[in-house]
Amino acid sequence: MKEFFTKLISQAKEFFGKLLTKMKAFFIKLKDKTVLFFKNLPQNLKKLGISIVTRIRDWFLRYYNYFKNGDIGVKLSYIFMGSGAFAHKQIVKGIAYLGIELLFIFYMIFNGAGAIRGFFTLGTDFPYSITDVNTGNRIPIDGDNSMLFLLYGVVAIMVIAAFIVVYFMNIRSAYETYEDSVVGKQPQTFRQDLKQLFDKKFYIVLLSLALIGVIVFTVLPLIFMILIAFTSFDRQHSATTGFDWVGFKNFGQLVGTTGLASTFFPVLGWTLVWALCATFLNYFLGVALALLINKKDIKGQKVWRTFFVLTIAIPQFVSLLLMRNLLGEYGPIMNLIVNAGGERVNVFGDTNLARLVVILVNLWVGIPYSMLITSGILMNIPADLYESARIDGAGKLTMFRKITLPYILFVTGPYLITQFIGNINNFNVIYLLTGGGPFGVYSEAAGGTSLLVTWLYSVTNDLQNYKLASCLGILTFVVCSVVSLITYRHSSASKNEEDFQ
Amino acid sequence: MNTEVKNKKASMKRRKTISKATAYTILSILSVLWILPLLWMVIQSFAGPEGSYQNGKIFPDSFSFHWYIQLFTTSNYWRWYLNTLLIAVVCLFLSTFFTIAMAYVMSRFRFKSRKKLQSIAMILGMFPGFMSMAAIYHIFSSVNLAGGQATTAGLIFALILVYSGSAGLNYYVSKGFFDTVSKSLDEAARIDGATNAQIFVKIILPLSKPIIVYTALMSFLGPWGDFIFSNYLLGTNEKAWTVAVGLYNMLSNANIAAQYNMFMAGAVLIAVPITILFLCLQRYFVEGITGGAVKG
Numbered sequence: 001m002k003e004f005f006t007k008l009i010s011q012a013k014e015f016f017g018k019l020l021t022k023m024k025a026f027f028i029k030l031k032d033k034t035v036l037f038f039k040n041l042p043q044n045l046k047k048l049g050i051s052i053v054t055r056i057r058d059w060f061l062r063y064y065n066y067f068k069n070g071d072i073g074v075k076l077s078y079i080f081m082g083s084g085a086f087a088h089k090q091i092v093k094g095i096a097y098l099g100i101e102l103l104f105i106f107y108m109i110f111n112g113a114g115a116i117r118g119f120f121t122l123g124t125d126f127p128y129s130i131t132d133v134n135t136g137n138r139i140p141i142d143g144d145n146s147m148l149f150l151l152y153g154v155v156a157i158m159v160i161a162a163f164i165v166v167y168f169m170n171i172r173s174a175y176e177t178y179e180d181s182v183v184g185k186q187p188q189t190f191r192q193d194l195k196q197l198f199d200k201k202f203y204i205v206l207l208s209l210a211l212i213g214v215i216v217f218t219v220l221p222l223i224f225m226i227l228i229a230f231t232s233f234d235r236q237h238s239a240t241t242g243f244d245w246v247g248f249k250n251f252g253q254l255v256g257t258t259g260l261a262s263t264f265f266p267v268l269g270w271t272l273v274w275a276l277c278a279t280f281l282n283y284f285l286g287v288a289l290a291l292l293i294n295k296k297d298i299k300g301q302k303v304w305r306t307f308f309v310l311t312i313a314i315p316q317f318v319s320l321l322l323m324r325n326l327l328g329e330y331g332p333i334m335n336l337i338v339n340a341g342g343e344r345v346n347v348f349g350d351t352n353l354a355r356l357v358v359i360l361v362n363l364w365v366g367i368p369y370s371m372l373i374t375s376g377i378l379m380n381i382p383a384d385l386y387e388s389a390r391i392d393g394a395g396k397l398t399m400f401r402k403i404t405l406p407y408i409l410f411v412t413g414p415y416l417i418t419q420f421i422g423n424i425n426n427f428n429v430i431y432l433l434t435g436g437g438p439f440g441v442y443s444e445a446a447g448g449t450s451l452l453v454t455w456l457y458s459v460t461n462d463l464q465n466y467k468l469a470s471c472l473g474i475l476t477f478v479v480c481s482v483v484s485l486i487t488y489r490h491s492s493a494s495k496n497e498e499d500f501q
Numbered sequence: 502m503n504t505e506v507k508n509k510k511a512s513m514k515r516r517k518t519i520s521k522a523t524a525y526t527i528l529s530i531l532s533v534l535w536i537l538p539l540l541w542m543v544i545q546s547f548a549g550p551e552g553s554y555q556n557g558k559i560f561p562d563s564f565s566f567h568w569y570i571q572l573f574t575t576s577n578y579w580r581w582y583l584n585t586l587l588i589a590v591v592c593l594f595l596s597t598f599f600t601i602a603m604a605y606v607m608s609r610f611r612f613k614s615r616k617k618l619q620s621i622a623m624i625l626g627m628f629p630g631f632m633s634m635a636a637i638y639h640i641f642s643s644v645n646l647a648g649g650q651a652t653t654a655g656l657i658f659a660l661i662l663v664y665s666g667s668a669g670l671n672y673y674v675s676k677g678f679f680d681t682v683s684k685s686l687d688e689a690a691r692i693d694g695a696t697n698a699q700i701f702v703k704i705i706l707p708l709s710k711p712i713i714v715y716t717a718l719m720s721f722l723g724p725w726g727d728f729i730f731s732n733y734l735l736g737t738n739e740k741a742w743t744v745a746v747g748l749y750n751m752l753s754n755a756n757i758a759a760q761y762n763m764f765m766a767g768a769v770l771i772a773v774p775i776t777i778l779f780l781c782l783q784r785y786f787v788e789g790i791t792g793g794a795v796k797g
Contacts, residue, residue: 004516147639195696202697203610206602207618213599213666218625221633221640228636239639292528297521306780307532310539313779314772315726317745321752322542322768325761330555332541338557364535376787411791425629427729453629460635461733473632480627 011397033486063168066175077174081167084174088181092190097170104163112156119153122146122231126242147239150231154224158215229470235463243467250471260468263442268479270355271451274430275423278362283416285363286370287408293371294378305375308368316365320432323361324348348434351441351448358449362429370412377411378404417487421480430454444468452476542772546765554761561762568762569770576760577739578767581747584657585771588743589724591661596668596720601713604675605701609687622670631729637663638734647734656734656741663730664723671719674789678712679705715789718782725775744771 067075073087082097123144132139177187188196197205229250237243253259293304311319325331329346338344348354381404389399430436436450436458444465445458452472460469545553549563556562572578607619642648646659682705690700706713724731728745735741742750748767751760779786 004512004519148643151636151639151643198698199696202701203606203612205698206606206701210599210603210606210669213662214625214669217637217663217666218633218670221636222625222628224636224640225633289531292524295524297517298524298528304528304532308535309780309783310776311535313776314539315722315745315775317726317728317749318542318768318772319538321749321764322538325752326538326541330557332559335557335559364538368535372783372787373790376791380791415790421627427629427631428726432728453631456629456632457634457729466635469635470632473629476632477628481624484623484627 015401030486037482037486063171066171070175071178074171074174074178077171081170084170084177087174088177088187090177090187090190093173093193097166100163100166104159107159111152112159115149115152115156118144118149119156120245121149122244123149123242127240143240144242145239146231146233146237146243150227151224154220154227158220158223225466225470226474228466229474231467233467233470234465238464246467250467254468254471254475260444263444263446264475266442267446267450267452267455268475270449271424271479274355274359274426274451275420277359278366278423278426278429279416279420281359282363282366283370283412283419286367287374289367289371290374290378291404294375305372308371310368311365312368312372316428317432319365320361320428323364324433327357327361349438351438354434354438354449358430358433361433362426365429373412373415374408377408381407417484421484424451424476424480424483425453426451427453427457431457452479539772542765543769545762546769548762548765552759552762554758568766572763572766572770576747576751576763576767577742578744578747578770580740581742581744582771584741585724585743585745588657588661588664589721592665592668592724593717593721595661595665596723597713597717599665599668600671600675600716600720601706601709603669603672604712605679605705607672608676608679609684609697609705622672625670631733634730634733637730641734648736651738653738653741656738659734660724660731660743663734664727665720668720675712675716678709678789682708711785711788714782714785718779718785719789722775722779725771 067078070084071087073084076083076087077085077097080098081101082094085091085094085097123146125143126146127141127143129138129140131137180187230245230247231237231243232246232249233239233243254264255261289308292298293301298304327333327347329344329349334344345353347357385403385407386399389403394402430449430451431454434447434449436445436447436454438449439445439447441448442450444455445462446455450458453476456469456472456476459465459472544560546568547564547566548561548568549565550567551562552568553561607615638647641659642650645651646655646662651659686704686708687700690704695703724743726745727743728749731743731746732749735743735746739747744767748764748771750756751764751767
């Protein structure tokens with residue numbers, strides 16, 4: 001008995017020792033990669049710049065040659081869109097192009113030009129009210145709305161960009177039809193074009209359906225919000241009192257020595273610590289739990305698994321609000337402690353305690369996820385791997401260390417990266433548990449457990465400080481993209497896309 | 502000799518029993534930790550009319566259906582429930598279509614801006630999802646789908662658009678699945694004269710049940726769990742609230758004392774059907790995630 005335990009302990013020691021060295025190596029590698037990333041950054045940026053310049057040059061050359069070599073249809077299509085199509089009797093196509101050009105011109109005259117001007121001024125005459133001399137009532141006078149000016153400006157820019165794309169499409173298509181006619185090929189009829197949309201160019205149909213929503217509900221609002229980071233849009237400078245362009249001033253406030261730096265950097269630090277803890281603890285404990293449940297001699301594996309899966313199935317805001325009450329100052333757990341003679345404390349009232357609690361609750365929420373995923377992987381490990389290992393005389397422990405563990409780590413590697421990014425943006429757990437509190441430590445509605453994203457939310461929702469919210473969003477993006485650039489760059493998964501097909 | 506073997510066998514057996522017992526003990530303790538909070542929620546929802554908020558006790562004094570009845574007579578709960586169901590069902594169809602379409606295109610077609618689109622999708626995914634919340638709110642209020650001028654139906658319509666509009670960006674997992682469907686199927690069909698549209702509808706889609714179920718499940722569950730967008734967009738129009746917003750407000754400082762057990766009842770009523778749904782489709786969930794993970 002004793003000897004069994006000493007053996008067990010030594011094995012465990014060895015296992016965790018190895019795990020520790022591996023993790024250490026991982027973090028050292030991560031550090032090296034980070035250093036390398038920043039060291040190579042100027043060089044890579046330079047490369048990027050050069051490639052952009054050559055691309056633009058090639059592009060100009062191409063359209064210059066189209067003009068030089070094309071027939072009259074091609075040449076005319078630089079001014080009247082669709083001329084190339086008309087020249088080859090593609091009437092519907094020609095009308096479509098010409099119609100787009102006319103619509104665009106009308107739009108620019110009646111709306112677009114003004115919108116572009118408004119985009120730069122962001123409004124000059126704002127609404128106010130005057131007192132009626134006879135009745136003494138206040139009469140509102142309409143005026144500009146900076147927010148709408150910015151919005152319509154962005155829309156106008158997007159319309160212009162879309163028009164430019166269509167314009168060059170028109171030239172290219174004119175030139176291609178001309179080239180075809182030179183070698184004696186019949187130009188495509190409208191019906192053939194339509195048919196192609198369901199065959200060779202079917203992707204255009206599917207993509208445009210899927211991307212309209214993305215452009216309207218993600219790209220447009222995102223560009224709008226990013227631009228707000230460079231304005232003075234907040235409660236004092238609202239849409240109707242007018243805000244203006246301020247350049248990089250807001251970012252300076254966040255990271256400079258004055259202003260909000262004393263709030264921003266602690267929040268950023270806690271965000272990273274939180275993401276590390278939430279990702280790796282959840283992952284390793286989840287894997288451990290999965291291994292435990294999937295042990296061969298455990299009966300009722302499905303039932304055990306279901307117990308844990310319940311927390312995934314229940315919508316997060318329910319389970320998290322539940323936890324908040326359960327752990328709250330007057331919740332049953334505190335009552336138990338008080339009944340046992342302990343002191344009543346508010347666990348969400350102290351920064352360190354609250355941080356510990358959110359990490360623990362996140363384990364309760366997150367372990368089942370990684371357990372479920374690891375269970376799925378465990379069942380998928382090819383049985384012949386174990387078979388051949390058994391033939392080679394490998395013991396259970398060796399098989400676990402040489403087959404099971406590497407397999408799990410290999411398959412879930414990319415999942416870990418996405419989890420890390422997801423945890424940087426993990427709004428629900430923090431906001432629904434603590435709301436970002438305890439407050440009072442930092443300024444501008446940031447609290448002891450605030451992540452960048454929950455801070456962003458509070459700043460938008462409670463303070464209407466849109467410019468700050470926008471800066472925070474951009475900085476969160478920067479953090480996420482640096483993390484994934486460092487980790488993705490050298491992972492093979494992104495390179496060998498075609499290998500699986 | 503014989504006894505030695507016997508001893509060894511006995512010790513092996515003992516070892517196995519011990520390790521088994523340890524495993525069962527750990528599992529039991531953990532299960533209790535995981536189940537108890539949920540059990541407590543159910544118990545609290547059946548509390549007597551006196552309620553149990555901050556009464557210093559662990560379990561309610563008496564039990565009744567009082568709070569369930571209250572939930573349906575004094576709050577707009579059934580309305581929130583129907584709102585959420587409506588939104589979830591519409592999103593199920595729209596989002597699933599957008600996601601599957603995008604994934605299929607990215608997996609099967611090779612065109613000039615494909616890589617560029619993929620990088621853009623990745624970049625967009627790295628911005629905090631609700632950073633654009635304020636912008637979306639202002640965009641919608643400029644067409645009266647949000648803000649003071651909006652009708653209840655308008656608000657719900659706006660939420661549907663927000664939830665499903667950008668679904669195309671979550672194509673990655675489904676693309677991983679389509680990548681595993683052999684391309685020789687497409688080629689065979691093309692030789693028989695099928696167009697790409699026909700191949701997609703008649704060959705690929707029927708083969709993709711697991712990933713379609715996974716995507717549909719995720720699209721359906723999204724609106725039930727979302728709190729951020731709904732809270733921000735719906736504002737104070739109680740009739741347009743979703744379950745998440747309604748329940749969250751029951752716990753606001755002003756309401757919590759009176760509606761604490763009502764919250765528990767409302768939470769049970771959404772947790773039960775969703776849990777059942779999830780458990781039934783659990784297989785697809787695991788397949789979806791691990792399938793995507795294998796592909797990276």
